[in-house]
Amino acid sequence: NAGVTQTPKFQVLKTGQSMTLQCAQDMNHNSMYWYRQDPGMGLRLIYYSASEGTTDKGEVPNGYNVSRLNKREFSLRLESAAPSQTSVYFCASSEETGNTEAFFGQGTRLTVV
Amino acid sequence: QKEVEQNSGPLSVPEGAIASLNCTYSDRGSQSFFWYRQYSGKSPELIMFIYSNGDKEDGRFTAQLNKASQYVSLLIRDSQPSDSATYLCAVFMDTGRRALTFGSGTRLQVQP
Numbered sequence: 709n710a711g712v713t714q715t716p717k718f719q720v721l722k723t724g725q726s727m728t729l730q731c732a733q734d735m736n737h738n739s740m741y742w743y744r745q746d747p748g749m750g751l752r753l754i755y756y757s758a759s760e761g762t763t764d765k766g767e768v769p770n771g772y773n774v775s776r777l778n779k780r781e782f783s784l785r786l787e788s789a790a791p792s793q794t795s796v797y798f799c800a801s802s803e804e805t806g807n808t809e810a811f812f813g814q815g816t817r818l819t820v821v
Numbered sequence: 822q823k824e825v826e827q828n829s830g831p832l833s834v835p836e837g838a839i840a841s842l843n844c845t846y847s848d849r850g851s852q853s854f855f856w857y858r859q860y861s862g863k864s865p866e867l868i869m870f871i872y873s874n875g876d877k878e879d880g881r882f883t884a885q886l887n888k889a890s891q892y893v894s895l896l897i898r899d900s901q902p903s904d905s906a907t908y909l910c911a912v913f914m915d916t917g918r919r920a921l922t923f924g925s926g927t928r929l930q931v932q933p
Contacts, residue, residue, distance in 0.1 A: 741920055748829065750909060750925035751865070758919050766920060798864060805919035807853050810911075812864040 710734050714799050714813035721789040721820045729784040729816050731799030739805045740782035742766075742774060744795040745815075751798065757782055758805045789820045824848065825912050827924035835932050840897040842908050842927050847891070850915030854886055854893045857909040859926065865909055869895070900931045 712733045721727055733740065738759045743751040743766075753766030757776040771793060773785045782801075786793060796817050800810040824847045834840045842856075853872045857865035871877045871884040871893065883896040893912075897904055907928045911921040 739919075743923075748925060750825075750827075751911075751923040753918070753920050753922070756918075756920045764919070766918065767922075807913050809855070809867050809870065810921055812866070815864050 712799055712801055712811050712813035714797075714816050716816060717814065719816060719818050721786075721818065723790060723820060725789050726785065726787050727789065728786075729797055729799070729818075730781070731783065731813060732781045733799075733801040733811070734780065735801060735803075735811065736779070737801040737803050737811075738779070739802045740776065741800040741802075741810065742772075742782070742784045743798045743800065744768065745798060746795050754784065754797075756805070789818075791820045794818060794820045823924070824914065824922050825910055825924035827908075827910050827927045829925060830928040831930050832927055833930045833932060834900050836900060836902060838900050838931075840900045840904065840929055840931070842895040842897075842910075842929065844893045844895075844910030844912075844924055845891055846893070846910075846912045846914070846922075848912070848914040848916055849888075849891060851888075851891075851912045852915060853913040854884070855911040855913075855921065856882075856884060856893075856895045857911060857923075859907045859909055861906075868908075897929075900929075902931045902933050905929055905931045 755774040799813040907926040910924040
């Protein structure tokens, strides 16, 4: 009964380092999303994948890249981390895009120093 | 203007009262509307969704939608301290971006 699983849960990076956040869902959902959440800002969409093989930019894509590895997995990569990318990152999935319930992973708390 | 706007709160209500949470959105073509609850340090979880004008009830929760006024609300009856959380309004807009757009959330505090 895992749902959406994100790894890692916590990460501290130095400015300029790179890392990949992993996300996997076991609900056979077509669509997957990456959001970031900052205090007072709500959830902001970074990238999404409407279906396997497609990815699209969201509201705040700069500094990030994504890969939809297969139907289950959607990763988010920071090539050169900046302090402005300190945030909580949530992966989510839904059966189809937008009009259906999105299920969220437990989040990754990332600090860039 | 933000695409989805919510009062950040905190909204403080006594136990047993009705809590009223409000949300406005900018895109008149928006199609579906969701309310998520997020406890501190946790991930958002869906409470309700509504697609059509009017009211939709689920237990102690009622979602209200007025597309003409571009307004959606969530009423929580008989509020409990366990309802204390941040409530996020999310909208599926007709903008080509096929993902939910979230408001910044309203923090609700239910006082025992």
